[in-house]
Amino acid sequence: MAPKWRDLADRLAEQIRNGEYEPGAQLPQIRELVEAGEGSKATVHQAYKALEAEGLVTSTRGHGTVVRPRTPLKRLGIARYDKAKWRDGDEVAFIADRVASGRAYKRNEQTQTVSREIASSLVAEGLGVPVGSDIYARARLVKEGTQPTHTLTSYYRPEHVEGTRIVDPTPGPAGRGGGYRVLYDAGYEIDHMKEALFARVPTAEEVQLLQLPAGEPVVELHRTTYTADGTVVEFAVGIHSASRFAWEYEFRVPDSANDTGAEDSA
Amino acid sequence: MAPKWRDLADRLAEQIRNGEYEPGAQLPQIRELVEAGEGSKATVHQAYKALEAEGLVTSTRGHGTVVRPRTPLKRLGIARYDKAKWRDGDEVAFIADRVASGRAYKRNEQTQTVSREIASSLVAEGLGVPVGSDIYARARLVKEGTQPTHTLTSYYRPEHVEGTRIVDPTPGPAGRGGGYRVLYDAGYEIDHMKEALFARVPTAEEVQLLQLPAGEPVVELHRTTYTADGTVVEFAVGIHSASRFAWEYEFRVPDSANDTGAEDSA
DNA sequence: TAGTGGTCTAGACCACTTC
DNA sequence: AAGTGGTCTAGACCACTAA
CATH class of the missing domain: 3.40.1410.10 (Chorismate lyase-like)
Structure with missing residues (x-):
């Protein structure tokens, strides 16, 4: 079974690719997902780090986590x-x-x-x-x-x-x-x-x-x-x-x- | 100040580049570094993940963390x-x-x-x-x-x-x-x-x-x-x-x- | 079976951005 | 000052590898 953070990351990645989160849109805050039962803060954070490593989002302290715009090649x-x-x-x-x-x-x-x-x-x-x-x-x-x-x-x-x-x-x-x-x-x-x-x-x-x-x-x-x-x-x-x-x-x-x-x- | 895991990762990376750890050599086990006062398990783990992402080492469960051999281009x-x-x-x-x-x-x-x-x-x-x-x-x-x-x-x-x-x-x-x-x-x-x-x-x-x-x-x-x-x-x-x-x-x-x-x- | 890294929690505290 | 993500701890437990 895939780890909990992987599941969460995959779900979010899918939503991003679907366009449910458009470029520039903000993902739920970490604490929100914690309260929503997605896991502890560390777990949700790990999922967000994975999305960042995959080039889908960028996180900034104080600002939040937003979907990265795709620059044309x-x-x-x-x-x-x-x-x-x-x-x-x-x-x-x-x-x-x-x-x-x-x-x-x-x-x-x-x-x-x-x-x-x-x-x-x-x-x-x-x-x-x-x-x-x-x-x-x-x-x-x-x-x-x-x-x-x-x-x-x-x-x-x-x-x-x-x-x-x-x-x-x-x-x-x-x-x-x-x-x-x-x-x-x-x-x-x-x-x-x-x-x-x-x-x-x-x-x-x-x-x-x-x-x-x-x-x-x-x-x-x-x-x-x-x-x-x-x-x-x-x-x-x-x-x-x-x-x-x-x-x-x-x-x-x-x-x-x-x-x-x-x-x-x- | 750089985070604790960054400092540790940088020190290990330097040792790898110096040749103190040769390709194939095993890095200290996470638990060892925890006991050596490098931080909690999660902190040391994070440092190891960073080294992995930088392409320097590969970690395997049950086996340990070893320096990655550099394959010729x-x-x-x-x-x-x-x-x-x-x-x-x-x-x-x-x-x-x-x-x-x-x-x-x-x-x-x-x-x-x-x-x-x-x-x-x-x-x-x-x-x-x-x-x-x-x-x-x-x-x-x-x-x-x-x-x-x-x-x-x-x-x-x-x-x-x-x-x-x-x-x-x-x-x-x-x-x-x-x-x-x-x-x-x-x-x-x-x-x-x-x-x-x-x-x-x-x-x-x-x-x-x-x-x-x-x-x-x-x-x-x-x-x-x-x-x-x-x-x-x-x-x-x-x-x-x-x-x-x-x-x-x-x-x-x-x-x-x-x-x-x-x-x-x- | 012993030993390794990986996941997860609950919570404290830090660092940065925005207002 | 308020709100965000980032770091860190202590410890429990899981998953995989090798003898």
Whole structure:
């Protein structure tokens, strides 16, 4: 038999999914359910914690427990890196992306700090430099209104960006055109990229920085950007609030029959 | 001030990360910590639940609380779809992928059930058919040894697969060469694909089916496979245990300057 | 059967939000 | 000040695992 708190949580979850409690609606207070015979305070509380972990509600002291609104997924396709957006236009990629996603045009809040750092093993591998090398780090915290949605930290080799606007720690997207435009002006036109992503539970630090609701996972993105000759000009790490983003990739089915040792059975 | 259970959880987490408790090692029993003055049973229990939710330990009744081993991430690149693997060879793609990932060669356990179903809105949209259409569903549960790692359910339009081995509900990867080989033999050679992915907390059903440890997120993958003329021949949905997989995509930076109305400022 | 974590209670008290 | 969720205790009892 399922525990008492599970039963209660399941009943409430069902009511939420049914729409009996709409987004923003308030659930019964814990003490009410205690008096209604749903169990002791600890038991009801445990049920509420479960609903929170499942992403259905958020509880706040003094305020109550309310049904969480479901934010629409922002779909991230590779079109957001279109050269036309940062090379020719006067809008940086992330703005153009926002327009393309069909949302109301609104400049993202974005904090930015640039610092000179020592390459960790992750960054060193991504950037193709020895561990402990001096590198530049440009860290952004991107918000939708007042709510943080993700962080994105770009790492550069000093010889690629020294003296450019990227190194100038002025708030904003590295001046007109963003980081790729700056690299372009410096003679490094980006040509191809690699993105790797995986999901995990956030660290306590990430929960605070991104103001994550209880139970919200994060998606960690590792992006490597190359010039045509294969030089890595940027390695970036992003931490995304999972419920806000989906990633989309289109590609041709590979066929290595001609360039590998595979036997041809035909 | 942080709650008592948070302090305890943080201390234990630090010891785990330090290696003072190695993977597989057993944490002190709850009753021990209660006697050591760390708080009441409920308090210590709450700390242990937090560690579990953070993916650091797993608790089992009768056995104790042990440090979770960190499974290496399996990296999924688009090379796993290489035509050579399913068209020419006698190994199906998922086996070849396993070999390429550097792991010991071992046939995956895989259950498979084929059924005729009514298209949900998700499947209908993915397959390009009206909601409620008859379609074929081929559901697999893939395990690594005895531990499930992900589900993958492929949906097909009846006219593409009727009479092929795909519809034959024999366990195993749809016969020699897998589903893409069957489609190829039927005159539908796959050409390009689209993958969309996002992370979320699992449903109770998924927790049970995939035997997910507490706090483990899942990654949901939507894969659409096309022939050269743009016909969708397969739409697949996968649910992956998050800590076991990373996805990698390489692509060229798009440049729509020539085929859009973008002004040329040069 | 012994030993482990999990559930549950009844009640006290704390921390935060809102008025 | 009133009202909300969060923490904590002490102890009883349950459910599962392993020898």
